[in-house]
Amino acid sequence: MTLRFLFAILIYISASVAYAADPIITNSTSNSTVTTKGETETTVKSPPPSAISPSMNNSNSDLCTVGIAGAVQTQILGISGGSTVRDMNCERLKLAKTIYDMGMKVAAVSVMCQDERIFEAMEMAGTPCPFLGKIGEEAQKEWDAKPELKPNTKKDTANNDKLKGAAMGVGSVLLLLLLL
Numbered sequence: 001m002t003l004r005f006l007f008a009i010l011i012y013i014s015a016s017v018a019y020a021a022d023p024i025i026t027n028s029t030s031n032s033t034v035t036t037k038g039e040t041e042t043t044v045k046s047p048p049p050s051a052i053s054p055s056m057n058n059s060n061s062d063l064c065t066v067g068i069a070g071a072v073q074t075q076i077l078g079i080s081g082g083s084t085v086r087d088m089n090c091e092r093l094k095l096a097k098t099i100y101d102m103g104m105k106v107a108a109v110s111v112m113c114q115d116e117r118i119f120e121a122m123e124m125a126g127t128p129c130p131f132l133g134k135i136g137e138e139a140q141k142e143w144d145a146k147p148e149l150k151p152n153t154k155k156d157t158a159n160n161d162k163l164k165g166a167a168m169g170v171g172s173v174l175l176l177l178l179l180l
Helices: 002-019 088-101 105-112 116-124 137-145 154-179
Strands: 065-073 078-086
Touching (some): 088 105
16 A cells, blocks of 8 residues: 555656646747728718798688799708789679679679779770769769779789889899809
């Protein structure tokens, strides 16, 4: 048994010496050169700027107005605007119909006679427009005596010309902005 014991101690000592050996040191040198070249392109997709004109809905309504609207958009600036224009003939027709429906026929004819075309048509038919409550030949005598009171569309034409001129001016400005 002693022999076995000595043999076990010998193995133990030899194993410890193996573990106590010096570490292995390795030297290595590495050289590397990295060259990187890259290009980047960014594309931004966005909706274009927009100028939205105001909507003026007059369908299915009992209004005597017409809506006018427009808009112009450039890359930098956008302008929009709108307005309404009264239709005087439409108003005249509605007024005359309302007065006629209330039983006042002469007053309804008087409202319609404010239009030069109706006035001339009534004279051509031999039924002159009423004049301060007078009808028929009495009214014709009064109209002949005071022709300056006959309806004149020159005022309406002047207003329409002003409106057309304003529309042309606004249109020109909008066209110039569009060309920017």
